[in-house]
Amino acid sequence: MNALLKISAKAALAGAAAMAMVSFAQAADISGAGATFPYPIYAKWADAYKKNTGVGLNYQSIGSGGGIKQIEARTVTFGATDKPLGGEELEKNGLVQFPTVMGGIVPVINVEGVKPGELVLDGETLAKIFMGEITQWNDEAIAKLNPDAKLPDAAIAVVHRSDGSGTTFNFTYYLGEVSSDWSDKIGVNTSVEWPVGIGAKGNEGVAANVGQTANSIGYVEYAYALQNKMTYADMINKDGQKVAPESAAFAAAAEGADWSSQPGFGVILANQPGAKSWPMTAATFILMHEEPDSAEDSAAALKFFEWAYAEGDDMAQTLDYIPMPDAVVEKVEQEWAKIQSDGKAVYAPSK
Amino acid sequence: MVSIAEADTEDLSRESRQRAVRRFATSDAVFKNLTRGAAILVLVVLAGVAFSLVTGSFLAFKTFGLGFLTTESWNPVKENFGALAPIYGTIVTSIIAMVFAVPIGIGIAIFLTETCPRPLRRPIGIAVELLAGIPSIIYGIWGLFVFSPFLQRTLQPFLIDTFHGIPFLSSLFAGPPYGIGVLTAGLILAIMVLPFITSIARDVFATVPAVLKESAYGLGMTTWEVTTKIVIPYTRVALIGGIMLGLGRALGETMAVTFVIGNAHRITPSLLAPGTTISASIANEFTEATGDLYTSSLIALGLVLFVITFIVLAIARLMLAQMKKKAGG
Numbered sequence: 311m312n313a314l315l316k317i318s319a320k321a322a323l324a325g326a327a328a329m330a331m332v333s334f335a336q337a338a339d340i341s342g343a344g345a346t347f348p349y350p351i352y353a354k355w356a357d358a359y360k361k362n363t364g365v366g367l368n369y370q371s372i373g374s375g376g377g378i379k380q381i382e383a384r385t386v387t388f389g390a391t392d393k394p395l396g397g398e399e400l401e402k403n404g405l406v407q408f409p410t411v412m413g414g415i416v417p418v419i420n421v422e423g424v425k426p427g428e429l430v431l432d433g434e435t436l437a438k439i440f441m442g443e444i445t446q447w448n449d450e451a452i453a454k455l456n457p458d459a460k461l462p463d464a465a466i467a468v469v470h471r472s473d474g475s476g477t478t479f480n481f482t483y484y485l486g487e488v489s490s491d492w493s494d495k496i497g498v499n500t501s502v503e504w505p506v507g508i509g510a511k512g513n514e515g516v517a518a519n520v521g522q523t524a525n526s527i528g529y530v531e532y533a534y535a536l537q538n539k540m541t542y543a544d545m546i547n548k549d550g551q552k553v554a555p556e557s558a559a560f561a562a563a564a565e566g567a568d569w570s571s572q573p574g575f576g577v578i579l580a581n582q583p584g585a586k587s588w589p590m591t592a593a594t595f596i597l598m599h600e601e602p603d604s605a606e607d608s609a610a611a612l613k614f615f616e617w618a619y620a621e622g623d624d625m626a627q628t629l630d631y632i633p634m635p636d637a638v639v640e641k642v643e644q645e646w647a648k649i650q651s652d653g654k655a656v657y658a659p660s661k
Numbered sequence: 662m663v664s665i666a667e668a669d670t671e672d673l674s675r676e677s678r679q680r681a682v683r684r685f686a687t688s689d690a691v692f693k694n695l696t697r698g699a700a701i702l703v704l705v706v707l708a709g710v711a712f713s714l715v716t717g718s719f720l721a722f723k724t725f726g727l728g729f730l731t732t733e734s735w736n737p738v739k740e741n742f743g744a745l746a747p748i749y750g751t752i753v754t755s756i757i758a759m760v761f762a763v764p765i766g767i768g769i770a771i772f773l774t775e776t777c778p779r780p781l782r783r784p785i786g787i788a789v790e791l792l793a794g795i796p797s798i799i800y801g802i803w804g805l806f807v808f809s810p811f812l813q814r815t816l817q818p819f820l821i822d823t824f825h826g827i828p829f830l831s832s833l834f835a836g837p838p839y840g841i842g843v844l845t846a847g848l849i850l851a852i853m854v855l856p857f858i859t860s861i862a863r864d865v866f867a868t869v870p871a872v873l874k875e876s877a878y879g880l881g882m883t884t885w886e887v888t889t890k891i892v893i894p895y896t897r898v899a900l901i902g903g904i905m906l907g908l909g910r911a912l913g914e915t916m917a918v919t920f921v922i923g924n925a926h927r928i929t930p931s932l933l934a935p936g937t938t939i940s941a942s943i944a945n946e947f948t949e950a951t952g953d954l955y956t957s958s959l960i961a962l963g964l965v966l967f968v969i970t971f972i973v974l975a976i977a978r979l980m981l982a983q984m985k986k987k988a989g990g
Contacts, residue, residue, distance in 0.1 A: 375949035465837045472924030472937075474737070474949025497738030500949050508839055508935040509924030511945060522810050523839060 340611045343370040344377020344390030345476055346512070347531055348594040351411055352390070354625050355618045362617075365610060374476045375500060381405065381597045387607045389597040392476020393500055394576030404600045406649055407574030408642040409593040410615065412632040414532040414560040415481050416590070418540040420520050421447060423460050425541065427554055430455050432546035433488030433581070433589060439527060440468055440485065441492065442506035447525060455546070462525065469519045469528035472509025474500040480592035481529050484580035488589075529590075532560070533630040547589045548581050559588035560632045569638050575645075593634075598649055605651035612646055612657040619643075711967065718961030720953055729961060735926035735942075737950075742958035744965055746926045750843060750936040751969065754918065755911040757847025757932070758854055762911075763904055765851075766858030771888055773859075774866040786863065793856035801920030804849045805841070809921055812848075813840030817933055835931040839923065844932040846922040850914055854907035861903030865896040898981055905977040912970055915940040939966040 342352075349371035356367035372380070374391040381389030382403055390410075400407055417436060419429060431439075435451045438444040444451055448461040471478045479500045486493035496502050510519040513534040520528040521538065532555055535542050544554050553559045563582040569575050579591040596615065602608040619642070623633040634642070643659040650656060721729060725742065732743020769789060773782055817838035824830040869892050877887045893900065923935020924945055937945075939962045950956045 373948040375951045378951065467837065467839060472919070472945045474946055474951070497736075499738045500951065501737045501946060503734065503736040503738065503926065507925065508841060509937075509945070511919060511924070515920075518805060519841070522806070523813070 339366050339368045340388075340607065340614055341368045341386045342377075342388040342390060342596075342611070343372050343380045343386045344597075345374045345392045345594055346371040347392050347413065347476055348390060348411055348631070350533070351622070351626050351629050351631050354629060355614075355622045358621070358625065359614055359617055365614070367614060373474065374479075375474055378597065381599070384599065384603055387598070387602070387604070387611045390594065391597060392592065392594050393479040394572070394574060394578065394593075394595050395597065396576065397573030400574050405574075405597045406600055406645060407576060407595050407597050408615075408645055409569075409575050409577075409595050409634055409638070410618065411626050411634065412560060412564050412579065412591060412593045413630070414555050414588050414591050414632075415477055415484075415529055416532050416535045416555045417527060417529050417543045417545070418517070418520050418535050419527045419543055420523060420541060421464075421525055422462060427542070427544055428456075428459055429541075430544040430546060430552055433484065436545075437485040437489035437492045439466055440470070440504070440507070441496065442468070445506075464525040467523045467526035468504075468507030469516050469523065469526050470504050470507050470509055471501070471512070471516060473511050475512075476500060476592070476594065477513065477529070477531055478502070480578065480580060481590060483578050484590045487581040536630055545589050547585075547587050548583050549585045549587070551585045553586060553588050555588055557627065557630065557632060559586055560591045563587035563589070563591035564593075564632060564635065569641065575638070575642065591632075600648050601650065602656065605656040608649055608651075609657035612649065612659075616643065616657075616659050714960060714964040714967055718957055718964045720957035721961035724954060725958075729958070730965070733926075733928055737946075737955055740952065740954050742954070742961075744939070744958075744962055746928050747937050747939040747942045747962055748965060748969070749928050750846075750922065751912060751938040751940070751966070753843055753932075753936070754847045754850055754922070754938055755908060757844065758850035758911040759904070759908055761848065761851035762854045762858055762907060766855050766907070767862050767893075767900070769855075769859045770862030770866055771892070773863050775884060775888065775892075786860075789856050789859045791856075792852065793860070797853065797914060797917045800849055800853055800917035804845065804917060804921040808849065809840035809845055812845055813838050817844075820933070832930045833932055835929075836933065838933060839935060841921045841923045841935065842931075842933045843922060843936040846918045846936075846938070847932075849917050849921055850911045853914060853917060854911050857907040857910060858903050861906065862896075862900055865899040865903070866892055868899075869895050897984060901977060901981060901984075905974065908973060909970060912973065913940055913966065915944045919944055939963070939969075 349369065352367065352369045356369065360366045369390075370386075374393055377389035377391050378395070380386045394409075395405065395407060399405075417431060421429070429452075431452070432455060435444065435455065438451065445466055446463065447466055448463050453461060479498065482492070482496065482498045482502055485496075486498045496505070508519065508523075510516045510528075513530045516528040516530050517534050517538045517540060520526045520530075520540065527543075530540070534540075535555070542555055544552055547553050562584050563579050566582050566584045566587065567577050567579055569577055571577060574595070575593075576595070577593070579593060581589050582591065598608060598611065619634065619639045626633045646657060646659065647655045721742065725732065729742065729744055730748070731745055732741075733745045734741050734743050735746060736742070769785070773786055777785065817836070817840070820834040821836045821838060824834045873891055873895065874887055877891050882890070918938050919941040922937060922941055924937050924941060925935040926937055926942070927934070929936070943959050943962055947956070947959050950959055
């Protein structure tokens, strides 16, 4: 009898411990899914946040399109997208949208004898290259912009993304801004009908293909260009100034932006004015329901983002992302009041 | 006392025999139903897949009609989708794969069963089977980082120079050499299906009765004649089965192809140009496909692949049936 009692007591204890662990795990994990571009910084923030608070983040980087689908289906607490949704779409689905970090898109090249920063392009020329209208590296349009560079008499191998991508959306948005031909014939989307070139999957695929295809050009997120030590091209920006892709240039583009001009802060930072602005800068966004299924989960997610805005700037910069300006963060946190349960905001930021 | 005890044990043993028989009957019934259930499950899954593909692709076919199959344009911006380029790429890469893999695979099998010195048989056989064990993502990475740069420097410039100025062939091998493209994808597929064809061919060649081969040799046939007139005709049914298995894999292979085909929704006469296949398009675009029509068009692509595979299998069956008839008559 005694032994039996002991065993059952042990079993009960084990069961209780297991249940405690389960409920702990449920309370602990904030669930999100979406864009791949911000995944490294979300993962880094989540790691630090877990150390501070014990609350973890389960973020699946399945792509912006997937993120939008998942949040609409209410399977996650927040969705993440690089392509901001318009006001109508936000309203239709009852979603709140806000930006978290920014980054830059960089044209990368592999041309023999051309070092980083030795080649400069403008938007019009870049559009013509990706439309297949400029096919040779020693084309007059490129030579005119680069009188000193030694350009080979070789065909340009264009490399683009084969998968749908927020990077492609922001890249084509910029080309559409600077070239009416582009917006008429090709258009702006997460994937488009490319008239020329080879497609590669993901930023890493484009980086690999450009790296090993002679006389090629592609476009990747700034962090990938930096980490793979790729040769990038400088750009002529809206003010006619030559700029190199650097954190300061991305930040300059973000500075001039009027974030309140679009519903859900859906500003696309392509071709922003300013002498130092990098023309292909982009923000990445979070989507959450105005009336969430679980107020608790949404509050936990908002608390995480509040912490990330306050404490995460240095971490973002070490990974070559640009943190949001404080003024924008303030407006974002005001916007959070829209996320309600029973007519009350689910979370009030402490500031 | 004794007799009663004996009768008891007899009774007992009869009862236990009956019980044993009943037990066998139930276990037989359970076994029969389990296996039947397993077989039915396959049909249910197949029907389920077909059903969801058809309902999923309904919107695409309603919008584009049969024009979906004959349109080359794949434009997510204007939401105008056509499956011709992926269908073309799927078929062309599979043909290239089979052109290389079938003769080489059968060649290896003949060598292993007919002429290979005994000590080499096992190592070569195992090496071929190991090829089948390599995950397709590894083939993709190897194809992108090792094989394509190699082709870009060697085979592709050679083909472009050699066939320059010759009608038809010059457009079939038109530059510039990207390294990746339809031909590269076909060659990678050939390597991937090679072990399937080889190991099945080897196994069926080994089933040819020695007496058949020996009498042929006795009549003065050469090894070539024995192979083409005795071994291959004797095993053709299983051989075609093996080739179809390889073709099935080539049609549906996704990851390795995505890495090396260039993923361009275009039909170009040149085999060196980038193209796309059905499974590569789906893998590339499904996660980021926004909008119902885009998703539905990708599912429709899946349905097309399903149908192509079915047609290939049907043709294989038909060929086999005709061969049997010919052999019988």
